[in-house]
Amino acid sequence: MEDISQKIKKDILNASYEAEACHIGSALSCVDILVTLFYNHDLKDNDVFLFGKASGVATYYAILADKGHFPKDKLSHYLKNYPLPSVEVPGVVHSFGSVGHGLSVACGMALGNRNRKVYILLSDGDCQEGSTYEAVLFARQHKLDNLYVIVDDNGLQACGATKDILQLDDAFEFMKKSLKNVSIVKTVKGKGIDFMENDYTWHYKNLDKELLEKALKQI
Numbered sequence: 001m002e003d004i005s006q007k008i009k010k011d012i013l014n015a016s017y018e019a020e021a022c023h024i025g026s027a028l029s030c031v032d033i034l035v036t037l038f039y040n041h042d043l044k045d046n047d048v049f050l051f052g053k054a055s056g057v058a059t060y061y062a063i064l065a066d067k068g069h070f071p072k073d074k075l076s077h078y079l080k081n082y083p084l085p086s087v088e089v090p091g092v093v094h095s096f097g098s099v100g101h102g103l104s105v106a107c108g109m110a111l112g113n114r115n116r117k118v119y120i121l122l123s124d125g126d127c128q129e130g131s132t133y134e135a136v137l138f139a140r141q142h143k144l145d146n147l148y149v150i151v152d153d154n155g156l157q158a159c160g161a162t163k164d165i166l167q168l169d170d171a172f173e174f175m176k177k178s179l180k181n182v183s184i185v186k187t188v189k190g191k192g193i194d195f196m197e198n199d200y201t202w203h204y205k206n207l208d209k210e211l212l213e214k215a216l217k218q219i
Contacts, residue, residue, distance in 0.1 A: 005035045009219050011062040017207045019080035025190035025202030026056030029154040046116040051085045052102020053123035064091035100129025107135050110147040119148045125157045127171045140178045149182040154189040156200040
């Protein structure tokens with residue numbers, strides 16, 4: 001898994017540089033989560049994955065390219081034109097933009113077909129939204145045991161530390177008590193790149209050539 005993670009990280013950095021794309025820190029925080037899910041987990045053909053956290057979609061696109069959904073040389077093109085999850089990108093089953101919508105969509109898909117597993121990746125920012133709370137209530141009421149929720153808890157968001165914007169301890173406890181299959185994963189924003197790690201400003205920063213070369217040497 002380590003070799004695959006390193007390859008995906010390099011693809012993220014190169015594509016982000018070529019596309020002049022941001023959200024790089026958010027992408028790097030969820031690499032290990034998605035690599036584990038897509039390369040070390042028995043996903044069935046009718047299972048669904050939703051990239052609900054929206055920002056950091058370069059990781060999902062890089063994995064889709066590596067899995068053969070589209071040629072790898074298209075990666076930067078898709079990232080530039082669709083910087084948030086879009087069904088225009090081969091392999092993506094639902095578009096997302098503002099945080100807070102993902103879990104509601106996942107609940108609908110899980111309820112619509114209980115014979116498939118529906119996986120969704122959320123951000124800690126998603127867990128600040130009232131719509132996410134309502135979706136948890138809905139999932140509990142309808143006993144959606146085929147719904148699998150993963151939260152990328154990197155502790156940072158666009159404007160600073162999550163704990164300084166809105167404490168989430170109670171929200172996480174509520175999710176764990178209410179949902180059968182939920183994982184709150186402690187991650188590091190910008191993981192693996194020393195000048196990005198735990199720096200919320202890399203939510204929006206872009207790489208120049210010098211920083212790209214520096215980052216690639218650390219992978």
